[in-house]
Amino acid sequence: MAGSSVTLNSSGSRVKPRLTFWQIWNMSFGFMGIQFGFALQNANTSRIFSNLGANADDIPILWVAAPLTGLVVQPIIGYLSDRTWSPRWGRRRPFFLVGAILASLAMLIMPNSPALWIAGGMLWIMDASINISMEPFRAFVGDMLPSEQHTSGFAMQSFFIGIGAVVASLLPSILTSLGVANEAPDGIVPNSVKFSYYIGAAAFFLCVVYTVVTSREYPPEDLDAFAREKNSTTFWQGVRETFSGVAHMPKVMKQLAPVQFFTWFGLFCMWIFATLAVTKHLYHTTDTKSAAFNEGANFVGQAFAMYSGVSAAFSLLLPMVARKLNRKVTHLVCLVAGGLGLFSFAFITEPWMLLVAMVGVGIAWTSILSIPYAMLAGAIPAKQMGHFMGVFNGFIVLPQVCASLGLPALMKQFPALDPLNVVVLGGVLLIIAGLLTLRVDDNEAAPFPFEDEHVRVGYDALARDSSHL
Numbered sequence: 001m002a003g004s005s006v007t008l009n010s011s012g013s014r015v016k017p018r019l020t021f022w023q024i025w026n027m028s029f030g031f032m033g034i035q036f037g038f039a040l041q042n043a044n045t046s047r048i049f050s051n052l053g054a055n056a057d058d059i060p061i062l063w064v065a066a067p068l069t070g071l072v073v074q075p076i077i078g079y080l081s082d083r084t085w086s087p088r089w090g091r092r093r094p095f096f097l098v099g100a101i102l103a104s105l106a107m108l109i110m111p112n113s114p115a116l117w118i119a120g121g122m123l124w125i126m127d128a129s130i131n132i133s134m135e136p137f138r139a140f141v142g143d144m145l146p147s148e149q150h151t152s153g154f155a156m157q158s159f160f161i162g163i164g165a166v167v168a169s170l171l172p173s174i175l176t177s178l179g180v181a182n183e184a185p186d187g188i189v190p191n192s193v194k195f196s197y198y199i200g201a202a203a204f205f206l207c208v209v210y211t212v213v214t215s216r217e218y219p220p221e222d223l224d225a226f227a228r229e230k231n232s233t234t235f236w237q238g239v240r241e242t243f244s245g246v247a248h249m250p251k252v253m254k255q256l257a258p259v260q261f262f263t264w265f266g267l268f269c270m271w272i273f274a275t276l277a278v279t280k281h282l283y284h285t286t287d288t289k290s291a292a293f294n295e296g297a298n299f300v301g302q303a304f305a306m307y308s309g310v311s312a313a314f315s316l317l318l319p320m321v322a323r324k325l326n327r328k329v330t331h332l333v334c335l336v337a338g339g340l341g342l343f344s345f346a347f348i349t350e351p352w353m354l355l356v357a358m359v360g361v362g363i364a365w366t367s368i369l370s371i372p373y374a375m376l377a378g379a380i381p382a383k384q385m386g387h388f389m390g391v392f393n394g395f396i397v398l399p400q401v402c403a404s405l406g407l408p409a410l411m412k413q414f415p416a417l418d419p420l421n422v423v424v425l426g427g428v429l430l431i432i433a434g435l436l437t438l439r440v441d442d443n444e445a446a447p448f449p450f451e452d453e454h455v456r457v458g459y460d461a462l463a464r465d466s467s468h469l
Contacts, residue, residue: 016146016218026214027144028156030096031137033207035164036200037103037130039308042271043169043301044193045123050275050288051189052116060272060404062120067268067400069128073135078391081136090217092136092143099133100208107201111194114187133208135393142377143217150377154370155315161369162312162362164203169305171196173298182294190294249391252379255440256372257395262433263335263368265399269426270342270361272403273419275300281420282351296351303354307341310362311369318366322374328437331371335434338364342427345420364430375442 019027049062081095089097106126113119141153172192176182184190249257275297280286283296322330341360348354376392411417417425 016144018146018149019144023215024145024149024153024156027140027211028137028153028160029214030100030133030208030211031157032160032164033100033204034103034130034134034137035161035308036168036203036207037107037126039165039168039304040107040171040197040200041123041126041130043275043304044172044196044297046272046275047288047297048111048113048119048189048193049116050293051184052113052119052187054116059276060407062116062123063268063272064401064404067127067397067404069124069131071394071397071401073128073131077132077135078139081139085220087219089212092140092217093212093215095136096133096208097212099129099131100205102129103133104201104205105129107197107204111189111197113189138373138393140217141373144215147377150374152319154373154377155318155366158315158318158366158369159312162308162310162315162366164207165308166305166312168196168200168203169301169308171199172301176298182298183289183291186289192298250376250379252375252441253392256376256392259331259433259436259440260372260392260395261399262429262436263399264396265403266339266342266426266429266433267368268400268403269407269422269429272407273422274303276419277345277423278303278351278354280418282348282354299351299354303358306355307358307362307365310359311365314363314366315370318370322371327371327375327442328440331367331437332434334364334367334371335430335437338368339427339430339434342430343424345423345427375440 045063046059049059054062077095081092084091084094086094103126106122106129110119110122110126113122137157141150141157145153172182172190175192175195180195181191276286278300279293279296283292283299285292285296287293318330325333337360339360341357341364344357344360345354348357372392407422411422
């Protein structure tokens with residue numbers, strides 16, 4: 001990092017200096033752009049598929065491209081970024097930039113898809129491209145920050161994720177209020193959604209470029225050894241090592257695996273079916289061409305913005321809460337809050353009540369994006385940070401694959417399991433994930449963040465400036 005020096009301990013290993021608030025800000029800023037991509041995808045993909053003629057029980061199958069892509073791409077990108085070094089561009093930043101370019105192009109194309117199968121293919125490409133940028137960002141925190149600042153780093157990422165998701169989720173509603181068409185004929189995506197994707201593509205690229213330009217990276221501790229290891233590894237050895245990480249997972253990763261599985265299965269229930277549940281039960285329509293359906297779909301975006309805004313605000317408090325309660329209990333409480341929020345969908349009778357439910361989801365989302373990674377970062381060898389972060393994210397995409405393939409079969413077998421009940425099921429799964437967190441052996445010997453003066457003062461200022469969220 002520019003302006004940071006590196007010292008060695010008695011064994012010759014690197015001792016990473018504490019970074020200032022603004023250095024952590026710069027290295028995390030790109031995540032706001034990445035979240036423009038994910039938020040638009042999560043809030044609008046089911047809507048796009050419906051506009052192009054998909055039935056409710058077909059939509060989960062169409063979503064399967066995204067998690068399947070992540071299951072393959074994430075470990076590979078992590079492995080490759082561990083073995084990349086450029087004196088000018090560093091280790092992770094080339095992947096930030098390439099992913100941003102590809103994802104931005106995919107976001108320009110997807111809402112203009114002329115057929116359902118093309119939209120499904122573009123979702124595949126867009127998700128793969130987002131993962132090229134995102135996974136090295138996770139490893140970036142472990143690379144650049146000492147262990148006692150890991151939670152601050154992931155919390156800062158959560159803050160930018162929240163800000164990006166708020167703006168991206170609200171874009172269709174904002175554009176509709178400005179007079180952009182929110183309805184379209186059969187087989188056409190409304191302009192309010194198209195223009196939102198165009199804005200999101202620009203934001204994705206520019207935010208990532210900001211981090212690439214303002215951040216620097218530490219070189220490998222031994223450049224000669226790094227080069228020898230890289231040159232001695234063949235392509236097929238690299239492939240084998242990439243996917244053998246599951247057999248060599250640290251104990252903490254194994255314990256977190258079921259937590260992640262139930263967490264992300266529950267989230268996928270919400271992302272896939274929230275639009276269909278809300279439009280059917282609160283706006284009383286399944287006609288994707290109707291004004292009521294598109295009004296309801298826009299409101300789902302507002303609800304997603306609510307949970308993202310709560311997440312951005314709560315991310316400023318999360319490290320302090322975790323320091324008081326410990327990370328395991330904090331994660332349990334947050335996941336239970338999210339689970340109750342989704343469970344309450346069963347009792348919602350007015351759209352405004354949905355916004356209240358999303359407060360709990362926002363609290364959970366903050367912890368989901370921070371605590372498991374903070375638990376894991378201290379248990380991973382530094383030179384394999386990207387690889388194991390990619391393997392760890394396999395436990396995010398695997399439940400999404402299971403949801404995409406399993407939920408359609410369940411819905412056909414049990415007609416009562418309509419979109420609303422699937423969202424409620426997601427709430428139950430989040431609560432189960434919270435209880436499983438208590439099984440994790442988390443080493444919290446390192447002090448929590450905010451003990452560093454620069455970081456504490458910066459976060460206090462940010463909390464005051466963001467009090468409107």
